[in-house]
Structure formats: C-alpha cells, structure tokens
Amino acid sequence: MTITPETDPFCTPEQLRGHVAALLDRSRTRSTGLTDAVDEGDLVAQHSPLMSPLVWDLAHIGSQEELWLVRDVGGREPLRPEIDGLYDAFQHSRASRIELPLLTPAEARQYVAEVREKALDALERSPLRGRRLEHEGFAFGMIVQHEQQHDETMLATHQLRAGAPVLQAPEPPPGRRLAAREVLVPAGVSIQGTSTEPWALDNERPAHAVSLPAFWIDTHPVTNGEYVAFVEAGGYTDPRWWSAEGWRHRTAEGLVAPRFWERDSAGEWWRRRFGVVERVPADEPVVHVCFHEAAAYARWAGKRLPTEAEWEKAARFDPATGRSRRYPWGDESPAERHANLGQRHLRPAPVGAYPEGASPLGVEQLIGDVWEWCDSGWHPYPGFEAFPYREYSEVFFGGDYKVLRGGSFGTDPSAVRATFRNWDHPVRRQIFSGFRCARDASPADTADRADAAGLP
Known part of the structure; x- marks a missing residue:
C-alpha cells in the first residue's frame, strides 16, 4: 500500500x-x-x-x-x-x-x-x-x-454549457443485480466525524459518539428506472408527496422531471449529458435532482431520506469490530475498483458496478457516482472549532442548507472520504446530486435479526 x-x-x-x-x-x-x-x-x-x-x-x-x-x-x-x-x-x-x-x-x-x-x-x-x-x-x-x-x-x-461535446471519458464498468434492495443497520452507538484524519476539514471534526435506533437503508442509490416510475405515477402533480416548501418550489419552477431530462413524442425519456443527447439509462443512479424531489420520491415509495448520522453509520460502521472505518471498504484510500470518482467516467456507474466498494453491512456505491441528499441541516458537530478560517464552514451553518454525502463521479478521491460533509440549498439541481432511501425499523425487524443471528 x-x-x-x-x-x-x-x-x-x-x-x-x-x-x-x-x-x-x-x-x-x-x-x-x-x-x-x-x-x-x-x-x-x-x-x-x-x-x-x-x-x-x-x-x-x-x-x-x-x-x-x-x-x-x-x-x-x-x-x-x-x-x-x-x-x-x-x-x-x-x-x-x-x-x-x-x-x-x-x-x-x-x-x-x-x-x-x-x-x-x-x-x-x-x-x-x-x-x-x-x-x-x-x-x-x-x-x-x-x-x-x-x-x-x-x-x-x-x-x-451549450454546444457540441468537448469532454470524453471511457464508459464505467457494468453493473450487476444486488441480492437485497435494503439492509438493516443495527441500533447502537457509532462514531461520527474524525479527530485523526490529517487532512479532514474543520466541519468533519471532532469525532463523537452517536446513538441511533435500528433503521433500514437502501443498498444502492435510487436509479433512473425507479425514478421514472415516480414520474409516470404523477409524482410531480400530487402534493401529497411533497413538503409545503417543496411543493411551492415545484410549482414555481414548473418541475416535471430531473434537470436535463426531456420526454419525446413517443413518451420516452432522454437526457443531455455534457452535450450528448441520449436515452435515460434505467440502471444508473438518478442525478440532477434537488432535495425536494428526493424527499418527494422517498415519501411516494413509503420511505424517507436518511439522516446524515444514519448515512455515515451505514458507510463506516463495522458490526464485527464495532469500529468506524475511513471508507466503506476499509481504511485504504480509494482505488479504481472501489468507486466511480475523479471524472474517470462522465456519468454515474450502473448499480452494482463496484462490489469491492461495499460496506460491511452490504451497502454499495456510498462513495462516488452521485452526491446523496440527507435529511439533515448544516450544523457543526459538538466541539467544533473553525480552522483555519471561519469562511470555509462556520459562516454557512444554519439557514436552509441540506447535507450531501459521498461524492460524485466528478469528485476527486482527495476531496472525499466517509466523513466528508458537503452542503447546498435544497433547490439546487445543477450539482451531481442523487439520493438513496431509508426507513425506520420495527421491533419485529430487530427481533428477526436477533433470531437469525442466534442471539438471545
């Protein structure tokens, strides 16, 4: 290494x-x-x-x-x-x-x-x-x-930018079908943030213990194909799925689909990607959706967006050792086999393309592909200290910002890790943003898990 x-x-x-x-x-x-x-x-x-x-x-x-x-x-x-x-x-x-x-x-x-x-x-x-x-x-x-x-x-x-394509990159690796759509993250205490990562930025510090109840989280980000089902079911015209703020924004902006999508006369969805017009690929994570769109889809699907603490536990927690890793796959810095990063490809990779990047719980593509919206505001950790200047993080705390995690295909490995925190306004869609869903676990869920593991 x-x-x-x-x-x-x-x-x-x-x-x-x-x-x-x-x-x-x-x-x-x-x-x-x-x-x-x-x-x-x-x-x-x-x-x-x-x-x-x-x-x-x-x-x-x-x-x-x-x-x-x-x-x-x-x-x-x-x-x-x-x-x-x-x-x-x-x-x-x-x-x-x-x-x-x-x-x-x-x-x-x-x-x-x-x-x-x-x-x-x-x-x-x-x-x-x-x-x-x-x-x-x-x-x-x-x-x-x-x-x-x-x-x-x-x-x-x-x-x-309008005009002919000027950027080129090879296609990402092929995907594969995952064994499960969601996994149960056990209740308990885990570590969020870091106090030891040498180049971690101030908002990632300090490490602190967080206690969470058990929850379910998707094994992969929501795909274009899954999102099309929401669109076709009238998701953009039904206020039941939207928050009051989200519905106002959807109405004011006339949102009908992710940014850069258009439907042809035959009803097929197309997208523009770096100057290339192509059919929307069903197996890739959906990208260029705002927080409000992500939250509306999650409600329609009977789920919700994960909180920031839930996302990080799913990405870092190793139940076998009880420790939090630097990355889902371990402490090794990202390699090509782990994640779609660094503009190596000009698109999200299909679901299942990076089995070696999975977390111990079996959650995949947490790093790279698309920034993932979390249902958490932008706030400091307990014991936060601005360093080396307030204008990097501190002046942005509060307001309407929502947290994004995990990086995208356009994020360099040096600028993302499992503790890295990003934030933006909930209406932003020009960023490479997607999401995955979560849901609360019931007592029966946790009992079934204990039975399966042979625990008392």
Missing part, C-alpha cells in the same frame, strides 16, 4: 512531499484539461447565473493557493495583491462575477503557473511538522481539496 499521510501519519517529510507534489500536479492537470477544452469565448462566458465564468474559477484557484501556500506557508510577498478582491467568493456573487475586470484567460493561466512555482518552493522548505497549519501537510492538503472542489464545479459548468 502506498505510504501517504492518510495511511501513515508518521511517514517521513520526504515521502509526504512527494505525495503532496503528486496530488498538486494531478489537480492542476485536471484544471488545465477543463479549461483548455473550450475556447476563450466559453472561458469568459457565464453559462448559468448559478455558476462563475470558468476563467474566474481558474484564477480563484490560484488566488487561494497564493494566500495559503505562497504568502502564509512560504512567507513571500503577494504576487498580485490588486486582484485579491476580484477572487474573494464572499465579495461577489456568482451571478455578478461576469461584470468584474477579471484576468483574461492568458493572464489567468500565467498567474496560476507563477503561483504553483512558488507553492512548490514553499513545499520544499516547509518542515511539514509542528505548526498546526503545516503539520502533516494540512495547508497543502487543503489547497489540493480546494482545487479539486472547483474542478468539480467547473465540470458542472461544462454540463450547463
């Missing part, structure tokens, strides 16, 4: 530098591919008021890297202090960034290259020990994750 700060927090500084440099290079290769794939007009255009121009994302990646790695860790003078405000996400809404005097594509590319050169110099000179920001390479890991998060945002912008 490759030695990394995740698998061995006590690896040598030289090993850690090599690992960090490789991750920085991987993230930049991806950023370059996403921006070089289109012409200058597409780079500076705003493809949706929900998204920034691609050229803003590129320069923002460089700006954050400069602030933390060049100025703070490296102790160097600012390269271009006059542009700090342009790329401060809190000063300008996404819809307004098109009006700013942004760097041109050529200037942005030159800027991020200059920043990277100095960041690598800072990496060579940092002890990667001692000071909290630098200890075990945290600042570098934070910037790797930040760039990969913006790469996923840029990938979502590509999906919103």
Whole structure:
C-alpha cells in the first residue's frame, strides 16, 4: 500500500512531499484539461447565473493557493495583491462575477503557473511538522481539496454549457443485480466525524459518539428506472408527496422531471449529458435532482431520506469490530475498483458496478457516482472549532442548507472520504446530486435479526 499521510501519519517529510507534489500536479492537470477544452469565448462566458465564468474559477484557484501556500506557508510577498478582491467568493456573487475586470484567460493561466512555482518552493522548505497549519501537510492538503472542489464545479459548468461535446471519458464498468434492495443497520452507538484524519476539514471534526435506533437503508442509490416510475405515477402533480416548501418550489419552477431530462413524442425519456443527447439509462443512479424531489420520491415509495448520522453509520460502521472505518471498504484510500470518482467516467456507474466498494453491512456505491441528499441541516458537530478560517464552514451553518454525502463521479478521491460533509440549498439541481432511501425499523425487524443471528 502506498505510504501517504492518510495511511501513515508518521511517514517521513520526504515521502509526504512527494505525495503532496503528486496530488498538486494531478489537480492542476485536471484544471488545465477543463479549461483548455473550450475556447476563450466559453472561458469568459457565464453559462448559468448559478455558476462563475470558468476563467474566474481558474484564477480563484490560484488566488487561494497564493494566500495559503505562497504568502502564509512560504512567507513571500503577494504576487498580485490588486486582484485579491476580484477572487474573494464572499465579495461577489456568482451571478455578478461576469461584470468584474477579471484576468483574461492568458493572464489567468500565467498567474496560476507563477503561483504553483512558488507553492512548490514553499513545499520544499516547509518542515511539514509542528505548526498546526503545516503539520502533516494540512495547508497543502487543503489547497489540493480546494482545487479539486472547483474542478468539480467547473465540470458542472461544462454540463450547463451549450454546444457540441468537448469532454470524453471511457464508459464505467457494468453493473450487476444486488441480492437485497435494503439492509438493516443495527441500533447502537457509532462514531461520527474524525479527530485523526490529517487532512479532514474543520466541519468533519471532532469525532463523537452517536446513538441511533435500528433503521433500514437502501443498498444502492435510487436509479433512473425507479425514478421514472415516480414520474409516470404523477409524482410531480400530487402534493401529497411533497413538503409545503417543496411543493411551492415545484410549482414555481414548473418541475416535471430531473434537470436535463426531456420526454419525446413517443413518451420516452432522454437526457443531455455534457452535450450528448441520449436515452435515460434505467440502471444508473438518478442525478440532477434537488432535495425536494428526493424527499418527494422517498415519501411516494413509503420511505424517507436518511439522516446524515444514519448515512455515515451505514458507510463506516463495522458490526464485527464495532469500529468506524475511513471508507466503506476499509481504511485504504480509494482505488479504481472501489468507486466511480475523479471524472474517470462522465456519468454515474450502473448499480452494482463496484462490489469491492461495499460496506460491511452490504451497502454499495456510498462513495462516488452521485452526491446523496440527507435529511439533515448544516450544523457543526459538538466541539467544533473553525480552522483555519471561519469562511470555509462556520459562516454557512444554519439557514436552509441540506447535507450531501459521498461524492460524485466528478469528485476527486482527495476531496472525499466517509466523513466528508458537503452542503447546498435544497433547490439546487445543477450539482451531481442523487439520493438513496431509508426507513425506520420495527421491533419485529430487530427481533428477526436477533433470531437469525442466534442471539438471545
């Protein structure tokens, strides 16, 4: 197994530098591919008021890297202090960034290259020990994750972009039929969050015990085929399945199906995916649904969405040992056999495509494919401490945000783990979001489980 700060927090500084440099290079290769794939007009255009121009994302990646790695860790003078405000996400809404005097594509590319050169110099000179920001390479890991998060945002912008396809990727592996549609998660105490993951972000900390009653959870995300049944049964026209807030949103926006879906004159559903128009594949997890749509489907199906704590227990808890794993499959960092991550494929994989990624309880595809909506608000864990700045997590706590878990096909392995927490407004559909269902367990369910296990 490759030695990394995740698998061995006590690896040598030289090993850690090599690992960090490789991750920085991987993230930049991806950023370059996403921006070089289109012409200058597409780079500076705003493809949706929900998204920034691609050229803003590129320069923002460089700006954050400069602030933390060049100025703070490296102790160097600012390269271009006059542009700090342009790329401060809190000063300008996404819809307004098109009006700013942004760097041109050529200037942005030159800027991020200059920043990277100095960041690598800072990496060579940092002890990667001692000071909290630098200890075990945290600042570098934070910037790797930040760039990969913006790469996923840029990938979502590509999906919103009109025009011919410009991105290519091989098809995901084939799926398989799972033995069960849902599994019972036993009642009891489990650990949520982490206090030991070196590059975990502040909202994932600290680890704390959570006691949950037994519940059932789906072994795989809800598929397109299953979701079509909800649509065809009139799910979008029946307020019984929707919350009051969800029904208002559905009505106001005229929602009739997941985003990017259209029905032809023969009644068949099609979707647009990165410029390709194709039949909606029945065996893939449904994607581009908002929280309200997910919750409505779950009620229609006689179930509900899992809470965040339930999702994490299903993903991490090992009943044989009583411990919580780093990932559903164990403590090993994600490999290609485990999950659909890193833009390796430009779509969710069919259900059952990753048997080696299953949790001990038999729950699959918890990591990758689609971000999964949870029926939990965005709140800090007990003992939360903002680090290294309030604007990453703390300022977003509360409000109407809902939690998403697990990552998508567009999430890089460095930017997701079983403790990783994402959040967004419940109306968002441009993100690569899907869901799976859960339901309460009855006393009879738990009694049957005990009988099957030969327990008193």
